Amino acid sequence: MTEITAHHGLLRDTKLHVDDTGGTGRPVVLIHGWPLSGEAWNHQVPAFAAAGYRVVTYDRRGFGRSDKPLTGYSYDNFADDLQAVLEALDLRDATLVGFSMGGGEVARYLAKFGDERVHSVVFASAVPPYLLKNATNPDGPLEAGEAAKMTAALTANQESFYDDFITTFYSVDDKLAVSEDERLAAIELTKQAFKPAALQAMAAFASTDFRDDLQAVKVPTLVIHGDSDATVPFEGSGARTQETIDGSELYVVADAPHGVNVSHVDEWNRVVLEFLSR
Numbered sequence: 001m002t003e004i005t006a007h008h009g010l011l012r013d014t015k016l017h018v019d020d021t022g023g024t025g026r027p028v029v030l031i032h033g034w035p036l037s038g039e040a041w042n043h044q045v046p047a048f049a050a051a052g053y054r055v056v057t058y059d060r061r062g063f064g065r066s067d068k069p070l071t072g073y074s075y076d077n078f079a080d081d082l083q084a085v086l087e088a089l090d091l092r093d094a095t096l097v098g099f100s101m102g103g104g105e106v107a108r109y110l111a112k113f114g115d116e117r118v119h120s121v122v123f124a125s126a127v128p129p130y131l132l133k134n135a136t137n138p139d140g141p142l143e144a145g146e147a148a149k150m151t152a153a154l155t156a157n158q159e160s161f162y163d164d165f166i167t168t169f170y171s172v173d174d175k176l177a178v179s180e181d182e183r184l185a186a187i188e189l190t191k192q193a194f195k196p197a198a199l200q201a202m203a204a205f206a207s208t209d210f211r212d213d214l215q216a217v218k219v220p221t222l223v224i225h226g227d228s229d230a231t232v233p234f235e236g237s238g239a240r241t242q243e244t245i246d247g248s249e250l251y252v253v254a255d256a257p258h259g260v261n262v263s264h265v266d267e268w269n270r271v272v273l274e275f276l277s278r
Contacts, residue, residue, distance in 0.1 A: 014072070017065035018058040018085055021045065025053040026119065027091040028276065031082070032057070033100030033125070034201055035162065035193040036186060037064025040099075043265045044272075051273055058085050060102075062197025064189070073200035075208050079108040086117050095276055097122040099261065100232060101205035103241075104128060107213035120220040122272060125232055125258050128210035128241050137209070141236030147206045154199060162190040165231075170259045172228040177256070177263040186259070214244045221248035222275040224268065226256030249275065 019038055028048055030041045038057030048055045059066040061081055062073060082105050086094065094117055098106035103126020110118065132147065133140035154161045166186045170178045223245075225238035232238075234252065242250040251271045253260050261268045 014061050015067045016058050021049045021055045023054045027054045027094040030057045031098045031102030031105050035198045036189045047269045062194045064192050068194035075108040078105045079112045082109050092117050093119045095120045099124040107210040111213035111216040115219050122222045124224050127205045130209045132207050141233040172257050217245045221245050224251045226253045226260040229258045231258035
């Protein structure tokens with residue numbers, strides 16, 4: 001087992017829970033999806049550390065073991081948090097891996113702070129370039145009515161909402177693609193989500209336009225996505241992101257749901273590790 005060192009109190013106003021495998025390897029920062037925490041990377045941290053990388057995960061503000069303020073859930077704040085982690089640990093030449101809403105952090109971070117500390121990036125089942133379908137974004141995969149239904153369902157009964165959401169997260173054609181134990185483990189992580197944070201973060205990933213942010217991505221980039229993702233459909237997200245970023249690589253995992261890093265862990269880890277090695 002790799003020993004994980006937890007760091008606390010990285011920010012003056014919001015404490016983020018950070019886990020760092022340490023060592024001298026090139027850093028890989030894993031940014032989790034909604035509404036989970038850094039523990040959602042449990043299938044990646046040991047594998048990446050064993051390959052010689054210094055692996056850093058952190059819980060997004062409002063989720064997991066981090067502080068849970070009432071407000072502050074914009075992508076500008078999320079990018080500031082990521083910068084605080086990189087600065088506090090003095091991470092350089094890092095690969096940023098953004099899963100689902102975490103892909104928004106990657107895009108906004110590069111647009112706001114540049115790539116001085118960044119070697120490469122991975123958009124994994126990620127929400128960019130822009131989820132919400134509207135007149136200026138006709139290819140957005142998220143209808144405004146569906147976004148409103150999600151907000152209402154989470155507001156009314158978060159336990160029921162998370163049960164349904166996580167099931168879809170790990171399903172292909174309404175069939176669960178992971179074990180029931182894996183599904184229940186993810187539901188346990190949702191119990192650490194602060195409801196006001198979850199609602200505001202959901203609004204952020206649904207309605208934030210990352211099309212301009214993606215223009216700032218000049219480092220080597222991998223887009224990896226499941227072809228049967230029912231949560232963030234590939235055609236409206238990953239495919240468009242890869243087309244936007246010049247020279248980016250694309251890997252589509254066959255018969256894979258949104259939570260492809262769990263359902264197809266060996267394939268996902270192999271592809272990302274191959275990218276990291278280049």
